[in-house]
Amino acid sequence: MSRITYKREIAPGIILMDVKAPSVAEKARAGQFIILMTDEMGERIPITITDRENGTVRMVFQVVGKTTAKLSAVEVGAELFSFVGPLGRPSEIDNYGSVVTVGGGTGIASVYPITRALKEAGNRVTSIIGAKTKDLLIFEEEMRKVSTELLVTTDDGSYGRKGLVTQVLDEILQRNKDVRKVWVVGPAPMMKATCDITRPHRVKTIVSLNSIMVDGTGMCGTCRVTVAGETKFTCIDGPEFDGHLVDWHEFLNRLNRYREQEQHAFEAYKREQGVRKRPR
Ligand SMILES: Cc1cc2nc3c(=O)[nH]c(=O)nc-3n(C[C@H](O)[C@H](O)[C@H](O)COP(=O)(O)OP(=O)(O)OC[C@H]3O[C@@H](n4cnc5c(N)ncnc54)[C@H](O)[C@@H]3O)c2cc1C
Ligand code: FES
Incomplete structure (x- = not known):
């Protein structure tokens, strides 16, 4: 317990x-x-x-x-x-030199331990964190403490720079050719968009896949993903993978597969409990 x-x-x-x-x-x-x-x-x-x-x-x-x-x-x-x-497998932490970590929404709290470990390993870590609006921005101070440089965006411009984390990342990669590796944790479409930005710059990009899971032991197959044409299980082979090799079309489809049932279950629970629906 x-x-x-x-x-x-x-x-x-x-x-x-x-x-x-x-x-x-x-x-x-x-x-x-x-x-x-x-x-x-x-x-x-x-x-x-x-x-x-x-x-x-x-x-x-x-x-x-x-x-x-x-x-x-x-x-x-x-x-x-x-x-x-x-x-899951721990992040591959090493002294790469100059790296970037990117966190979106609650993904900021997930990219925080990776950022801290990279900084402790001697990297120059530029972090970019973003949220829809100022109220939903979390872990700013925590991220500032473990980053060499921290950049903040909000979709609506209510705090930091107006726009998406991907725009800021693109600018960093345009001007800094020394970036060796990028980590990104956030909503799946944001991680895919980040990979689309880093691909032409040929910067290896690690994503943390938020697959639907059941047993977490590699037995049930629920968290199956295709990476470089091979079947992998996020729970035991991941959650981190090379984002340039992930089959995003399949991944996004699988993530949305149970959306209707999930919504019904949540609505029924809220009716039972009187729980207010929270903003996503
Ligand atoms: C390795 C891993 C680490 C994770 N870490 C975190 C974390 O630190 N913080 C956090 O808030 N969430 C995290 N998630 C996602 C979290 O597990 C789901 O949000 C949770 O299972 C939803 O359960 P639920 O019953 O409340 O909602 P459900 O009824 O299962 O789903 C409600 C809605 O939420 C969305 N949803 C469901 N599952 C996921 C998912 N896996 N990813 C994205 N959206 C989903 C869908 O839109 C769905 O319709 C992680 C997932 C994985 C695989
Ligand atoms: S959750 Fe069952 S195989 Fe990964």
Whole structure:
């Protein structure tokens, strides 16, 4: 059992939660995730390990459906039914020289441990973070502390530069030919768009795929993706892959496959609980 020790809504519909899980915290490395269940009858959902300290795992999630809504309602002091990890392969951290990390939406909290590890390894890390609007921008101060340079965008121009993270990345790659590698974590269309920007510059780009998962052990096949023409499983071969080799058409199709059922489940849950639909 894993007890929730802290919970805070850091932006509308975005929750930061600490869970006491010493064995997970001890082994976790940048890029890894956990799969949790709120209760015995609940679904299993993957969430990135944002930080770990004193036997506690920190995660940041957005309320988008039934299980994230249920998780946001679990009180501090309560136990989660299961909390398994660390899962997935850690990020490949090395001293590459000059690198860029890009985070969009809640992906900012997921790119944070990768950025920190890259900086600790001696890289010059330029970070670009973006959100739809100022209210939804998270982890700005945390990212500033672990980046050599931090650039901020909002889609509506309410804070930082108006526009998308991809525009800023394109400008950086135009003027700095020394960038060796890019990491990007965020909504799938944003990760695909980032790969479209970096491809002509021939800069290797690592994406963290947010595939739908069930068992997290490579057995069920739910998280199957095609990378360089080969079948891979995000839970055991990923979640990070070379974004230039991902079959994005297949990936985006698979991500949307259960959208109707997911929406029905969320609507039914909200009717039961009176939970307000959160902005996405
Ligand atoms: C390795 C990994 C790490 C992840 N880390 C985080 C994290 O740190 N923070 C976080 O907020 N989320 C993270 N996710 C996504 C998270 O697992 C889903 O948002 C969650 O499973 C949704 O469950 P739900 O029952 O609330 O919503 P569902 O009912 O399953 O879905 C509701 C809606 O949310 C969207 N959705 C569902 N699953 C995903 C998904 N995998 N990716 C994107 N959109 C989805 C769809 O539009 C869907 O209609 C991660 C996913 C993976 C695979
Ligand atoms: S979640 Fe079942 S194979 Fe990856």
